[in-house]
Amino acid sequence: MNEILRLDHVQFGDANGNILSNFNFSVQEGEVHGIIGDYGVTHSTLCSLCTGTLAPDRGQIYYCDQPVGRLSFAESRQKGLYAISEGKNLQSHMTVLENIYLIARREFGWQYRRRQIAELARQYLDFFDVSIPLQEHADNLTDLQSCIVSMTGAIIAGAKLFILDEITSSLNEQDAIIFQKVLSCLKYKGLSVVCMVHRIEELVRYTDRATLVKNGSTVRCMEKNDYSYDKMLAMLLI
Structure with missing residues (x-):
């Protein structure tokens, strides 16, 4: 390696x-x-x-x-390079999908391509075998779910x-x-x-x-x- x-x-x-x-x-x-x-x-x-x-x-x-x-x-x-700390790392007032876009927006540009982002997000969450509703607000997530959402956005962005x-x-x-x-x-x-x-x-x-x-x-x-x-x-x- x-x-x-x-x-x-x-x-x-x-x-x-x-x-x-x-x-x-x-x-x-x-x-x-x-x-x-x-x-x-x-x-x-x-x-x-x-x-x-x-x-x-x-x-x-x-x-x-x-x-x-x-x-x-x-x-x-x-x-x-992405650092993720214990606890919630997301914007609590935003949905899971919006947070993923916020992390990965360099990949998409400033246009919020909701369908494309949702497709990629589901792809990686399925890959992790984790079920997290994309329209769930971040403040309702567990610390582990928050970490996984952060990772999903980061991977899309090229982590x-x-x-x-x-x-x-x-x-x-x-x-x-x-x-x-x-x-x-x-x-x-x-x-x-x-x-x-x-x-x-x-x-x-x-x-x-x-x-x-x-x-x-x-x-x-x-x-x-x-x-x-x-x-x-x-x-x-x-």
Whole structure:
């Protein structure tokens, strides 16, 4: 598999004393990669570094083997980088279809081609095997449904990499099963996913590889066949 994103010896600090000191991380095409531990910075800061909308103090960020400088929000999305946080990410007063258009409008232009957008939206929701009414208002959706709608719009717009911030932390068993299916669909399409998680159990359930971080520095990257709860816990605590 080809590497899509790499953060090489990245350092970042802010005025509040949050420090990412020596962060090494890479994600390949078509994989789900987990990050767990004490990042040294807030989740939103790490998401911004991964999407290129925040430049590191030191180190280099590579996207598709090319070094990238700081990107605007629009430039980041044009490259296919999408960060989705826990909770609702949509415009609550709009319908599902309107939100999908809002995310993917670069693909359609400013004309609201309702039939074309609806056809593509149904195509991807069917692909995920998820039933979400397109005329439902976003404020009636669950957090998982909101995430899936955001992903659907992003895929239509040309997404290549999703950075998911704590999406898995509050899923019940039924939603966890649905989310696993969605991740499998994304991998089948060759898309990449970064899952920022709190618990080792989430790494085991959802991810193919995992990067362990302590005090803002990378401890180790582990393959799924090397996952061990006790080993991971020891690395994160000692």
